[in-house]
Amino acid sequence: MRDTAVQGGHEIGFAANLRGDAWWLAPLLTFIGLSAFGIYATWAAFQGGYYWHGSYLSPFYSPPLFIDPAAPGAAPLSHAWFGAWPSWWPKFLPASPALLILIFPLSFRATCYYYRKAYYRAYFATPPACAVTALPQKDYRGETRLFLIQNLHRYALYAALVFIFILYYDAFAAFFRDGELGVGVGSVVLLINATLLALYTMGCHSLRHLIGGRLDSFSCGAVCGKLSHTAWKKVSCLNKNHMLFAWLSLFWVGFTDFYVRLAAMGVITDFNTWD
Amino acid sequence: MSSRRNFRVWRGDRAGGEFSNYAIEVDEGMVVLDAIHRIQAEQAADLAVRWNCKAGKCGSCSVEINGKPKLSCMTRMNSFAPDATISVQPLKAFPVIKDLVSDVSWNYEQNKKIPPFKPRARGADGKHRMLQRDVDRVQEFRKCIECYLCQNVCHILRDHDKKNSFVGPRFMIRLASLEMHPLDSADRLPAIKGEFGSGLCNITRCCTEVCPEHINITDNGIIPLKERVVDRFYDPLLWLACKFFSANRRS
Numbered sequence: 001m002r003d004t005a006v007q008g009g010h011e012i013g014f015a016a017n018l019r020g021d022a023w024w025l026a027p028l029l030t031f032i033g034l035s036a037f038g039i040y041a042t043w044a045a046f047q048g049g050y051y052w053h054g055s056y057l058s059p060f061y062s063p064p065l066f067i068d069p070a071a072p073g074a075a076p077l078s079h080a081w082f083g084a085w086p087s088w089w090p091k092f093l094p095a096s097p098a099l100l101i102l103i104f105p106l107s108f109r110a111t112c113y114y115y116r117k118a119y120y121r122a123y124f125a126t127p128p129a130c131a132v133t134a135l136p137q138k139d140y141r142g143e144t145r146l147f148l149i150q151n152l153h154r155y156a157l158y159a160a161l162v163f164i165f166i167l168y169y170d171a172f173a174a175f176f177r178d179g180e181l182g183v184g185v186g187s188v189v190l191l192i193n194a195t196l197l198a199l200y201t202m203g204c205h206s207l208r209h210l211i212g213g214r215l216d217s218f219s220c221g222a223v224c225g226k227l228s229h230t231a232w233k234k235v236s237c238l239n240k241n242h243m244l245f246a247w248l249s250l251f252w253v254g255f256t257d258f259y260v261r262l263a264a265m266g267v268i269t270d271f272n273t274w275d
Numbered sequence: 276m277s278s279r280r281n282f283r284v285w286r287g288d289r290a291g292g293e294f295s296n297y298a299i300e301v302d303e304g305m306v307v308l309d310a311i312h313r314i315q316a317e318q319a320a321d322l323a324v325r326w327n328c329k330a331g332k333c334g335s336c337s338v339e340i341n342g343k344p345k346l347s348c349m350t351r352m353n354s355f356a357p358d359a360t361i362s363v364q365p366l367k368a369f370p371v372i373k374d375l376v377s378d379v380s381w382n383y384e385q386n387k388k389i390p391p392f393k394p395r396a397r398g399a400d401g402k403h404r405m406l407q408r409d410v411d412r413v414q415e416f417r418k419c420i421e422c423y424l425c426q427n428v429c430h431i432l433r434d435h436d437k438k439n440s441f442v443g444p445r446f447m448i449r450l451a452s453l454e455m456h457p458l459d460s461a462d463r464l465p466a467i468k469g470e471f472g473s474g475l476c477n478i479t480r481c482c483t484e485v486c487p488e489h490i491n492i493t494d495n496g497i498i499p500l501k502e503r504v505v506d507r508f509y510d511p512l513l514w515l516a517c518k519f520f521s522a523n524r525r526s
Contacts, residue, residue, distance in 0.1 A: 008339075008365040008377075009285040009294055018342030018362050113478055113498055120477045127430040130481035131342055131367075140435040142475035151501075151509035205494065209502035217409045217457035229408050239494060 014125070016133040023129035030122035033247070034115075037254055041102070044257050048096035049073045051257070053264040054274070055177045056186040057170050058257040059193055060098045068095040073264035104159040105253075111153040113205040114246045116143075154206040164201055167194040177274045184272025186263060193249075193256040200245035203238030211235055277302045280352065281360040282314065284322065288373045294362070295319070301352050308336050308347040311363065311375070323374035331487055334422030338375050339364040344424040344485045366427040379423050385442045388470070392453055393461040409457040415495060416452035418488040419445065425482035425492060431475050441472035444482035444492050451496035454503065468504045473497070 050073030051058035068085035069077045085095045127134035171194045174187040212232030218225040262268045280301045283294040315322045327333040331349040369377040425444040482492045
């Protein structure tokens with residue numbers, strides 16, 4: 001009797017399949033995209049400087065809870081929410097405001113239902129692609145045990161919603177310099193960044209649930225039912241494009257930091273109406 | 276206009292088997308199921324294949340074509356390159372009966388475990404009423420033709436063989452259609468988290484990708500169920516609020 005694992009002509013072993021297409025391309029691109037962003041974001045967060053230019057604040061460093069004004073390319077101390085850099089900060093870590101806040105957007109993306117698909121496929125190979133044999137595991141447990149943390153996605157959402165307001169404030173402030181209204185390439189870059197992040201966040205599956213999906217019936221009253229249903233429909237509409245906005249916002253937030261960094265370092269000139 | 280096409284069809288049963296090669300004339304407009312029938316008629320009268328409607332509505336002819344789970348009656352021959360050899364296999368996740376026919380009876384056993392629809396009390400006028408906007412959401416799930424392609428491609432059942440712990444996407448959809456029904460009053464959430472194993476699903480969306488009815492299984496069925504499980508079992512603030520309000524009600 002043949003091994004039942006090869007019954008039907010299905011071979012056993014990691015990544016075994018009979019697909020003739022380039023099934024490996026999507027997980028490979030995901031792996032490259034997420035890894036590139038992760039490496040750049042980590043490097044940028046540990047720099048602790050060149051995150052401020054004129055009135056542009058890098059989104060990786062917003063909000064700046066504490067500021068070390070001595071760092072090159074640092075925001076003015078008046079922009080710090082709680083003042084100068086604290087003395088209790090461990091010496092082995094750079095005085096970087098990004099290290100204090102990046103956990104919030106990171107946790108939102110790490111527990112996001114779209115990114116979960118992306119990294120389970122690209123990094124954990126469970127499975128790498130549809131009908132391609134998953135990485136063998138002694139006892140597959142899915143999103144239980146250690147991955148129970150994924151169930152707290154809605155708390156990461158609450159933080160992400162606050163960040164939208166903060167980033168829109170930064171974008172608004174980027175249209176003023178010394179009290180003078182104007183516009184620069186950086187202002188537009190920051191505005192696009194806040195908008196893409198808002199579109200990504202407002203299409204969140206947890207938000208879709210909390211805003212109306214949790215209800216079995218939208219008949220809690222003429223006003224409340226209609227409002228809730230309308231809100232649910234709008235979020236559902238964004239939710240259909242959640243993957244698109246996840247990638248666009250990820251790319252753009254990295255690009256925004258890169259732009260502000262290069263402008264702050266004097267590598268590029270920011271074309272604007274002030275200078 | 277016809278053309279000669281090559282096929283590799285798996286022949287065998289639970290004891291074993293192998294791919295057999297066939298070359299047949301394929302006419303314009305044929306689907307893979309037509310080609311299988313021609314092989315059956317001209318070269319292999321004992322080739323076993325399950326089929327019924329030939330219209331993508333009965334869900335009988337699920338197989339794996341070139342490694343992808345598909346309905347053979349909905350896979351057109353002109354979707355392949357003219358010189359490509361087409362492999363046809365039975366579903367991987369279920370035991371083979373013979374050739375392309377799999378034993379999918381495990382699915383019927385799962386279906387029996389699901390607590391049935393339990394209507395809530397009628398209104399004062401003795402009638403049940405539902406709003407169209409409430410029904411729209413669950414109607415999507417009614418499109419399911421039970422082809423079990425989603426069950427077959429789900430890596431939890433297909434690769435990890437967790438049939439004792441996870442009910443599979445098709446039945447998560449059935450659970451969702453009952454849980455979200457505006458008139459239903461049964462509480463299935465403890466079972467969804469427990470014996471039906473919602474926590475095992477890591478939402479890699481292959482079920483949605485293979486669904487011939489284009490049901491958004493993951494976004495509209497499984498994720499909303501997972502969020503309802505979070506409401507009940509994992510959200511600390513909701514848990515505290517429930518404790519507080521139930522304590523207030525008691526006092």
